[in-house]
Amino acid sequence: MLLIKNGKIITMTNTDYENGYILIDGGKIVEVGEYPAKLKSEVLKLENLRIVDAKDKYILPGFVDAHCHVGMWEDSIGFEGDDGNETTDPVTPHLRAIDAVYHLDRAFSDAYKNGVTTVVTGPGSANVIGGQFVALKTYGKRIDDMVIKDPVAIKIAFGENPKTVYNDRKMSPQTRMATAAILRESLLKALEYKQLLDDYKDNEEEKDKPDYDIKLEALLGVLRKEIPLKAHAHRADDILTAIRIAKEFDLQITIEHCTEGHLITDILCDEGIPAIVGPYLTDRSKVELKNSSLATPGILSKAGVKVAIMTDHPCMPIQYLSLSAAMAVREGMDETEALRAITINAAELTGIDKRVGSIKAGKDADVVIFDGHPFEIKTRVMTTIIDGKIVYERKKNEGN
Numbered sequence: 001m002l003l004i005k006n007g008k009i010i011t012m013t014n015t016d017y018e019n020g021y022i023l024i025d026g027g028k029i030v031e032v033g034e035y036p037a038k039l040k041s042e043v044l045k046l047e048n049l050r051i052v053d054a055k056d057k058y059i060l061p062g063f064v065d066a067h068c069h070v071g072m073w074e075d076s077i078g079f080e081g082d083d084g085n086e087t088t089d090p091v092t093p094h095l096r097a098i099d100a101v102y103h104l105d106r107a108f109s110d111a112y113k114n115g116v117t118t119v120v121t122g123p124g125s126a127n128v129i130g131g132q133f134v135a136l137k138t139y140g141k142r143i144d145d146m147v148i149k150d151p152v153a154i155k156i157a158f159g160e161n162p163k164t165v166y167n168d169r170k171m172s173p174q175t176r177m178a179t180a181a182i183l184r185e186s187l188l189k190a191l192e193y194k195q196l197l198d199d200y201k202d203n204e205e206e207k208d209k210p211d212y213d214i215k216l217e218a219l220l221g222v223l224r225k226e227i228p229l230k231a232h233a234h235r236a237d238d239i240l241t242a243i244r245i246a247k248e249f250d251l252q253i254t255i256e257h258c259t260e261g262h263l264i265t266d267i268l269c270d271e272g273i274p275a276i277v278g279p280y281l282t283d284r285s286k287v288e289l290k291n292s293s294l295a296t297p298g299i300l301s302k303a304g305v306k307v308a309i310m311t312d313h314p315c316m317p318i319q320y321l322s323l324s325a326a327m328a329v330r331e332g333m334d335e336t337e338a339l340r341a342i343t344i345n346a347a348e349l350t351g352i353d354k355r356v357g358s359i360k361a362g363k364d365a366d367v368v369i370f371d372g373h374p375f376e377i378k379t380r381v382m383t384t385i386i387d388g389k390i391v392y393e394r395k396k397n398e399g400n
Contacts, residue, residue: 001025001046002388005035007054007369012061012344012358022059024365027388032359052390054369057382060339061359062117062366064346065321066276067230067256067310070108070121070138071101075314081105085126087165090173091186093218095131097122098150103136103143107318111138112384113392114319115374117366118148118357120350125157125232126165128173128182132218133230135352137366139391148352153230153254154222156183158238160288180241187249190219227351228252230276234259234288243271254349256310260291262299274306274349279316280324297341298333307337308346326375335375 002024009020011032021035023043033039043049074081083100086092101121111119122133132151140146162179166172173179193216200207221227231242234257246253255261258275261268268275277297284292301307309328311321325338333341347357355364365388372379384392 001043001049002052002365002385002390003039003043003049004052004054004059004367004369004385005039007057007059009059009359010339011360012340013360020059022359022365022367024367024385024388027365029359029361029363029365029367031361052369052383054383056371058370058373058379059359060115060368060370060374061343061357062112062368062384062386063115063321063342064118064120064308064350064352064357065111065116065311065313065318065342066120066308066346066350067278068119068121068313068318069124070111070119070136070313070318071103071105072097072121072123073314074102075106075110084122084124085130085165086123087126087169090128090162090166090171090182091215092123092127092131093129093154093186094214095123096151097132097134098143098147101134101136101143103140103146107313108138109392110317110319112386113381114322115368115370115381115384116318116321117368117384117386118347118352119313119318120152120346120352122153122230123155125155125161128157128162128179129186130155130157133350135350137386139386139389148355149350151221151227152350152352153228154218155230155232156242157232158241159233159235160286161232176238176241180245183245184248186215186219187223187245187251190216190223191249193217194220194223222251223249225250225252228254230254230256232256236260236263238288239264240267243267243273247271257312258300259289259296261305262293262296263291265300265303265305268300269304274308275300276308276310276346276349278310278324279312280309280327281316281320294327294331297328297338298331301333301337301341306345306349307341308349309338309341322374323377326377329375338375 023031072084123130135148196210344357347353369383
């Protein structure tokens with residue numbers, strides 16, 4: 001059993017504690033409250049109790065990066081460690097991130113040493129349909145034990161990336177029209193496949209079971225609204241195409257990057273479409289990014305769009321997730337909303353909020369102790385706890 005006491009707890013549940021405690025047992029949060037008033041005295045007498053004194057420190061839920069490629073593009077490796085894009089076929093919904101992530105990649109320790117305890121990682125944006133994202137803890141001995149949810153979404157992509165990749169190969173898509181058409185064709189085939197499966201299930205004696213199709217099988221979760229489409233879209237017209245197709249097929253969708261979202265904020269609000277925005281500490285490396293602005297998260301959030309902030313690691317290193325949120329605050333985003341964008345909002349938009357994203361009894365014990373507010377540039381992570389286990393404690397005079 002683990003007790004964290006004496007710190008300022010920002011729970012992300014609208015109830016914070018100036019001098020609080022968190023009681024952890026079996027990898028879960030058992031109690032959260034004001035210290036010592038709400039803590040039962042007998043708890044302090046338990047023989048197996050470990051106490052962490054967080055006096056004058058901030059305690060927050062572990063950060064959640066809602067869109068990255070951690071472990072898919074390995075740190076300092078090159079081609080041998082690049083497993084994020086299968087650029088031989090524009091339609092690959094059956095590819096699973098879990099089969100490509102290298103869990104011993106240095107980026108995972110960079111993550112938890114800087115407060116990121118959950119990553120939603122997966123394929124890149126070379127393909128119209130890239131494959132399946134997975135939500136992982138950032139600490140574990142093997143990938144299977146780190147999984148929170150698999151799959152958490154299926155990646156699709158619009159705009160420059162699929163156009164560029166397949167133009168170089170003299171294949172389709174080479175236009176935005178072709179990208180949309182290929183996506184529609186795949187979804188229509190999946191709908192037909194689903195109908196055949198449903199018909200067979202309803203009447204196995206008279207109906208034939210369709211031949212197994214691994215690509216179409218992978219899309220069934222999207223059609224059943226079990227998981228969303230994770231739609232890479234920077235430019236306003238690509239964002240609108242993603243929304244159009246999601247409406248045509250009655251699908252759940254999140255807009256990833258949403259670079260020009262501030263130009264169509266009213267539409268995103270009217271349609272109730274959430275945005276996972278970023279990365280922001282990068283250059284405008286291509287035409288689609290010409291309108292990139294650190295003000296976008298704040299503009300969207302203030303208008304009523306639910307926003308999460310991403311790193312898109314390795315486009316921006318995973319350890320700078322909180323810095324990205326802090327920069328959004330500098331450019332007008334509400335501070336609490338910026339914290340939500342890397343905690344509870346990120347968890348809700350990826351369907352894992354029952355386990356992570358806030359400090360609440362019953363949730364996974366993923367907790368980070370900081371020596372100051374996480375948006376202050378000089379602040380350091382002092383302790384990281386994942387599933388109730390202390391996985392990192394900063395040593396005196398330790399550097400990055």
